[in-house]
Amino acid sequence: MTRATARKAEAEPDATVPRRLLSVATKLFAKKGFDRTSVQEIVEAAGVTKGAMYHYFDSKDDLLYEIYGRVLRAQTEQLEKVAVTEAPLRERLRTASTDVVVSTIANLDDNKVFWQSMHQLSQDKQRTVRAERRKYHERFRGLIEEGQRSGEFRADKPADIIIDFFFGSVHHLGSWYRRSGSLSAREIGEHYADLLLASLRPES
Amino acid sequence: MTRATARKAEAEPDATVPRRLLSVATKLFAKKGFDRTSVQEIVEAAGVTKGAMYHYFDSKDDLLYEIYGRVLRAQTEQLEKVAVTEAPLRERLRTASTDVVVSTIANLDDNKVFWQSMHQLSQDKQRTVRAERRKYHERFRGLIEEGQRSGEFRADKPADIIIDFFFGSVHHLGSWYRRSGSLSAREIGEHYADLLLASLRPES
DNA sequence: GTGCACATACCGACTGGTCGGTCCGTTCGC
DNA sequence: GCGAACGGACCGACCAGTCGGTATGTGCAC
Numbered sequence: 001m002t003r004a005t006a007r008k009a010e011a012e013p014d015a016t017v018p019r020r021l022l023s024v025a026t027k028l029f030a031k032k033g034f035d036r037t038s039v040q041e042i043v044e045a046a047g048v049t050k051g052a053m054y055h056y057f058d059s060k061d062d063l064l065y066e067i068y069g070r071v072l073r074a075q076t077e078q079l080e081k082v083a084v085t086e087a088p089l090r091e092r093l094r095t096a097s098t099d100v101v102v103s104t105i106a107n108l109d110d111n112k113v114f115w116q117s118m119h120q121l122s123q124d125k126q127r128t129v130r131a132e133r134r135k136y137h138e139r140f141r142g143l144i145e146e147g148q149r150s151g152e153f154r155a156d157k158p159a160d161i162i163i164d165f166f167f168g169s170v171h172h173l174g175s176w177y178r179r180s181g182s183l184s185a186r187e188i189g190e191h192y193a194d195l196l197l198a199s200l201r202p203e204s
Numbered sequence: 205m206t207r208a209t210a211r212k213a214e215a216e217p218d219a220t221v222p223r224r225l226l227s228v229a230t231k232l233f234a235k236k237g238f239d240r241t242s243v244q245e246i247v248e249a250a251g252v253t254k255g256a257m258y259h260y261f262d263s264k265d266d267l268l269y270e271i272y273g274r275v276l277r278a279q280t281e282q283l284e285k286v287a288v289t290e291a292p293l294r295e296r297l298r299t300a301s302t303d304v305v306v307s308t309i310a311n312l313d314d315n316k317v318f319w320q321s322m323h324q325l326s327q328d329k330q331r332t333v334r335a336e337r338r339k340y341h342e343r344f345r346g347l348i349e350e351g352q353r354s355g356e357f358r359a360d361k362p363a364d365i366i367i368d369f370f371f372g373s374v375h376h377l378g379s380w381y382r383r384s385g386s387l388s389a390r391e392i393g394e395h396y397a398d399l400l401l402a403s404l405r406p407e408s
Numbered sequence: 409g410t411g412c413a414c415a416t417a418c419c420g421a422c423t424g425g426t427c428g429g430t431c432c433g434t435t436c437g438c
Numbered sequence: 439g440c441g442a443a444c445g446g447a448c449c450g451a452c453c454a455g456t457c458g459g460t461a462t463g464t465g466c467a468c
């Protein structure tokens with residue numbers, strides 16, 4: 001990639017061939033699943049040929065792996081930004097959980113692919129992805145544990161369970177959310193954050 | 205199937221060929237995914253040949269469809285049993301939600317297959333499965349709406365959202381639960397039920 | 409009680425088609 | 439003129455489903 005194309009790529013995400021490949025692959029994987037999408041379909045949709053694809057990516061697997069990387073980097077970055085602010089814990093958690101819902105819906109295809117096709121990745125790459133995801137969860141869990149120590153949140157439930165409970169809901173958005181629904185992404189995010197915080201209230 | 209084998213089949217689930225096929229197929233689909241599992245592998249694991257499989261099932265698709273049917277029938281039946289008892293609403297909901305977690309974990313492979321391979325089904329069969337699942341959710345939602353009308357549960361959140369929130373968590377159990385973990389299925393079920401009920405408490 | 413008609417329960421070689429990946433060729437910017 | 443960025447024909451592997459066959463009952467006529 002030359003300087004010029006690199007600069008252009010930042011402004012227009014689909015301007016370069018590798019980005020366009022990633023973009024159409026995500027759409028196709030989300031719609032038909034990884035195994036049902038042939039490399040031929042991907043390159044045709046991107047307006048190139050196999051030669052181009054295998055020039056930029058090692059394998060079909062590699063394409064999937066890059067999609068995962070993109071999702072994880074974006075979410076981790078976003079969480080980090082919120083977690084370190086000076087806002088009260090409750091507010092930080094509320095913002096973080098609303099945000100993760102909103103960004104999950106904004107990148108619904110990436111997320112569908114993530115949970116539908118994760119197990120098609122090679123063992124090696126799967127391990128890497130899982131490790132990254134775990135790091136993200138641990139960062140999030142830190143917020144909850146902080147509140148449990150301070151007494152703001154109920155401490156009779158392991159933070160792990162809370163995390164799995166909440167992120168289960170978030171990760172399943174892809175299987176039912178439709179843009180045509182009556183609620184906006186932000187509204188759903190706020191509902192979800194409310195439900196999380198309500199379930200964390202100490203028992204009276 | 206003769207009388208004798210039919211009787212035996214009730215006691216020993218894997219005694220007949222079709223049941224054994226369903227059983228090994230579930231395991232293989234859960235481990236490797238639908239598309240990555242060849243019919244040849246399935247029949248070899250079941251100790252029969254393709255001829256046998258295509259004698260009992262119309263297609264590979266059909267095998268998957270039967271797995272879904274089994275899961276849905278079991279869960280609907282269980283919910284119905286709890287929903288109609290005379291116990292207080294709060295208890296009925298608690299039991300129903302604990303139960304669904306416990307039975308999801310007890311049949312973890314079925315559930316993994318359900319969410320990983322659902323979209324590999326033919327459009328037609330997918331519609332049928334989704335309709336059945338919707339009916340189940342609606343029955344469950346009925347319980348929540350009942351509590352919202354009576355004032356037992358908070359009414360400022362749509363029951364739909366609560367359902368999607370809770371079942372998202374339940375359906376994602378398959379992606380993280382390991383039998384080797386420190387919590388039993390029942391303990392997790394009780395935690396989940398607690399969290400659901402806590403998030404439903406009216407705001408004080 | 410024995411032979412016949414028919415059905416159920418399988419077996420396994422084979423086919424038509426698909427797909428990931430390779431490899432050699434070509435174009436073009438610098 | 440050289441390397442990066444592609445094009446596209448081709449290969450070997452694999453796979454769902456088919457189909458003609460066999461073997462083991464099961465009911466029934468006589």
